[in-house]
Every structure is written in structure tokens, then in C-alpha cells.
Amino acid sequence: MLALKAENISKQYRLGQVGTGTLSHDLNRFWYKVRGKEDPYLKIGEANDRTTKGESEYVWSLQNINFEIAQGDAVGIIGRNGAGKSTLLKLLSKVTKPTTGKIYSNGRIASLLEVGTGFHPEMTGRENVYLNGAILGMTRKEITRKFDEIVDFSGVERYIDTPVKRYSSGMYVRLAFAVAAHLESEILIIDEVLAVGDAEFQKKCLGKMGDVTKGEGRTILFVSHNITAIKELCNAGLLLEKGNLVTQGDINKCIIEYQKNSDIKFSxxxxxxxxxxxxxxxxxxxxxxxxxxxxxxxxxxxxxxxxxxxxxxxxxxxxxxxxxxxxxxxxxxxxxxxxxxxxxxxxxxxxxxxxxxxxxxxxxxxxxxxxxxxxxxxxxxxxxxxxxxxxxxxxxxxxxxxxxxxxxxxxxxxxxxx
Known part of the structure; x- marks a missing residue:
């Protein structure tokens, strides 16, 4: 049974702009659409290569990505900085929409994309736990049943009634991860946030993610530059390079291909x-x-x-x-x-x-x-x-x-x- 499916998804950004850009560009898109023609801005733009100075103000962060993820898979998404990993997670989490293509999901999605994402700084840790659960569509009774387990895992019990704006980055990520991992979502999406926690907490998180996939049958998408952690946790992988999907499938093959495409010289x-x-x-x-x-x-x-x-x-x-x-x-x-x-x-x-x-x-x-x-x-x-x-x-x-x-x-x- 599929948990996620991506069909020809691409994401284009206009440098220096928020959203789609200018009013004139939006009107131009609309005019082409009502005449049944293709968006003219899909024909322009460059790959997202940070090492070179581009000539176009349009950049393709992702281009023509297709994959299927089965329920219960732990998928490691690897690639260099700027490869499009975080953009892909934002699309899958519905934080932003793809420029082209469609994404199909089966089940509720919990995302941990950046430290404190989804937390209201003026609210206490306790209130934010209930807020995050409500956003996921859980009832107050369901959240209460998991509450003690979440607080115990996070290790911030002493500060649970303190506004989270006073939390350190480590406390933020502890509570955010505990909420995402314990609330009853079928799909868990995690960006490179574990780097904020200490070594002991990182080990604890990896253990919990292993339990989530192997014991509970939930699906995990995990972005990390820690190849050892990817290897231990994941059974499948997606390798991105300059916005393109280079390799997918067995995690060991993806890691080997990633290593081969690095700056290592073989002679x-x-x-x-x-x-x-x-x-x-x-x-x-x-x-x-x-x-x-x-x-x-x-x-x-x-x-x-x-x-x-x-x-x-x-x-x-x-x-x-x-x-x-x-x-x-x-x-x-x-x-x-x-x-x-x-x-x-x-x-x-x-x-x-x-x-x-x-x-x-x-x-x-x-x-x-x-x-x-x-x-x-x-x-x-x-x-x-x-x-x-x-x-x-x-x-x-x-x-x-x-x-x-x-x-x-x-x-x-x-x-x-x-």
C-alpha cells in the first residue's frame, strides 16, 4: 500500500520575490491559462547550481521528480546542500505547492522541518503540544492520552508550562520531535533538525524513529547529512542532485552513488x-x-x-x-x-x-x-x-x-x- 506518490513534480522560484512574483506575471499566467496554453514561465529558468552565477532570475529547485513510497518504509533523502531536499519535504508537507505535478498521500502527515516549526512562541510547551495535535486532526482526548509520554521523552518537564520563546534551541527541538514522533500521524517527515540536540538525544531520536517504522508501521522521510544515521534507520533512499532525482531504491546503492558523485578523486x-x-x-x-x-x-x-x-x-x-x-x-x-x-x-x-x-x-x-x-x-x-x-x-x-x-x-x- 502506498503512503506517498509524486508525479512529475517541479518547483520554480523567482529570485528576490515572494510567491509568484509580480502582478504582471500573474496576469500573464492567467491570460495563457484561459486560452488553454502552457504557463510561459515554465519554459525558462535554470538548475539550482549555487556554485555558478546564473543568467536567469528563475531557478528550478526541483525538476520532474517521480517516486512512490510504500507504507512503513523509512526513506533517507540525501544530496549536497542545494540539491532540493528541504524543498521536496516542504512540498510533501504541503507547506508550499509544486509549480507542476501532483502529490498523493495516504494518511496524516507530521512534519519537523525547522526548529520550532508549528510552535507559537507566546504559548507554553503544554499549549503547543495540544495545538500541534489539533493541527494534525487529533482530539483533545487523544492528545491527553499521549501527553505524559511526550513530556517524558522530551526531558523538558520542568519547563512545560513556560512560554517556548524562552526555550533554548535544544529544548525546542526536543519537544518538537517528541510531539511529531508520538502523535498519531501515519507519515513522519523530518529535516536535518537532530543536529541541534546533543549526542544522547540524537541516539534517543534514532531509536524512536526505528520503533516508529519497525514497530508501528508508520512511514518516515528523513533528511540528514549524517550518512551513518541514514544507513542505520532507512531501508530505501532518494538521491537528489541539482534538483533532479538521480537514484532511488535501496539505501546502500543510493549512498554509494552519493559517494561516487562527491568530490572524491578516484585517480x-x-x-x-x-x-x-x-x-x-x-x-x-x-x-x-x-x-x-x-x-x-x-x-x-x-x-x-x-x-x-x-x-x-x-x-x-x-x-x-x-x-x-x-x-x-x-x-x-x-x-x-x-x-x-x-x-x-x-x-x-x-x-x-x-x-x-x-x-x-x-x-x-x-x-x-x-x-x-x-x-x-x-x-x-x-x-x-x-x-x-x-x-x-x-x-x-x-x-x-x-x-x-x-x-x-x-x-x-x-x-x-x-
Missing amino acids: YDYSNDNVRVENDKILVKSYKAEPINGDMINIKSGIIITVTFMCKLKDVDIDLSFFLKNSHDLTVMSTGIMVSQNKNSEKGDYTVSFEIPPYTINEDSYYFDFFWGINRSDIAFRTELFGFEVHGMQNQFGEIIKSPGILFPRITHKVEKI
Whole structure:
């Protein structure tokens, strides 16, 4: 059974204007409509790319979005800043209308889009709980039945009869989340608001959202830049980029695609790339990841990672540390090597290689931090620009082969002075 369905929804904004813009534009739209013609302003506008200066005053925050969300799904909406995530949630919450397309929903929707959304600042916490419940169409009796549970979860019992305008941002979001999660709505929409709460409350919220989907069968749409939280909570995903829906479906595939579309470089050579990865101590000249066996990196090929860099320091100890992370931002292995010791470093080029043995890591996109240290104390340089992808393998039954996972993999390394 479907909880939400979006059919070809788009949202256009006119920069510097509130609503549809000017009276002349509204009259022009009306004139085209009565003649049975298409809105002329739908033919203009640019994608919402914040990194470039546009030529049009019209911007498409979302374009031609289509998806279906089943009842009981926990859907993570991911993408860079400006991708259209918050705009999509506002459309689904009916805070604003789409420029084109239709949205179908089955059930009441509770939204937590910004800190304190839906709260009246002059009213107390208690009054706002009842106000939010009434907006959702609940009776006073239904709200009263849930009231003690809401206050207990929020942890603001002492201030429940204080006007919320005197609440801190943390107290605001605690009470707002407690109301949204406990009142009886079939669909719960949550924007990146949990960042306001402390670590303990974030963990508590994630646990509650897990209970809501798995135990109560309610539908959750969750926007967050915390990929680990998305991975733990969600079973499905939507990946947005510059207002377009790039990938939808399994959350792991969406996360991997998101990582691949980030600024991570899968190969690098400073003589060919426009990027210069350096500071006054280290210049990274090239990087590559290659299979030890075969012509493609997969779980049985093994991986050799090679980085060539120029050391601009003389007569110091230089060490290089390597921290490998997966697409969920979890560190899966780390190692380190002394490039020079006994304070005998020379200015010039070095090549360092790391070998990861076969059957160590699974299908995923990976990236890593390199830390260059000086005299075992100070960090000379750090970069997390580089990464690689491990391709999946199937057995004879069509199942994805999983690595057994070596608890303490032996990562060999080698240093050469060029």
C-alpha cells in the first residue's frame, strides 16, 4: 500500500520575490491559462547550481521528480546542500505547492522541518503540544492520552508550562520531535533538525524513529547529512542532485552513488589535473588504486594504493598515516609508516604504497585520509580527496559474494625515495 506518490513534480522560484512574483506575471499566467496554453514561465529558468552565477532570475529547485513510497518504509533523502531536499519535504508537507505535478498521500502527515516549526512562541510547551495535535486532526482526548509520554521523552518537564520563546534551541527541538514522533500521524517527515540536540538525544531520536517504522508501521522521510544515521534507520533512499532525482531504491546503492558523485578523486596526477593538493610542507603529485590480481578491483583482487609526493622539509622525521573509510563514513582500517626517521628527511619525491590483501573489504565506495606527520607530533598535511570503488561479485546463484572480513588484515607498505 502506498503512503506517498509524486508525479512529475517541479518547483520554480523567482529570485528576490515572494510567491509568484509580480502582478504582471500573474496576469500573464492567467491570460495563457484561459486560452488553454502552457504557463510561459515554465519554459525558462535554470538548475539550482549555487556554485555558478546564473543568467536567469528563475531557478528550478526541483525538476520532474517521480517516486512512490510504500507504507512503513523509512526513506533517507540525501544530496549536497542545494540539491532540493528541504524543498521536496516542504512540498510533501504541503507547506508550499509544486509549480507542476501532483502529490498523493495516504494518511496524516507530521512534519519537523525547522526548529520550532508549528510552535507559537507566546504559548507554553503544554499549549503547543495540544495545538500541534489539533493541527494534525487529533482530539483533545487523544492528545491527553499521549501527553505524559511526550513530556517524558522530551526531558523538558520542568519547563512545560513556560512560554517556548524562552526555550533554548535544544529544548525546542526536543519537544518538537517528541510531539511529531508520538502523535498519531501515519507519515513522519523530518529535516536535518537532530543536529541541534546533543549526542544522547540524537541516539534517543534514532531509536524512536526505528520503533516508529519497525514497530508501528508508520512511514518516515528523513533528511540528514549524517550518512551513518541514514544507513542505520532507512531501508530505501532518494538521491537528489541539482534538483533532479538521480537514484532511488535501496539505501546502500543510493549512498554509494552519493559517494561516487562527491568530490572524491578516484585517480590523480598533478601534472594533468587542475587541482593542486599541497601546502608549504607537502605536495601530492599523484595517486592511484589498482588491483593486485586481475584488471578490476573486487573483493578477491586485493588492492595496491600508491601515492607519490614531494617533501619540502629537510632533516626531520616524516610519517604517513592511512585511514580507510567506507561510503557510510565509518573507518574500516588504518595503518602507518615512517617515511624517514632519525631526522634524515630529504627534500624531493617519495613514493609510498599500501597493499590491502584479497577478501578484506566488500563492495562499496571507499575514500581515505592521509596524514603526514612531523617528528611524531605535528601534522604536516592532511587530505581526504582520494578514493576507489570495489566492484561486487556474484556466485553461481546470482548472490553478491561477501568478504569474510579479516579482523586484523596485514597491510604491507613500501617507501621509495625517487
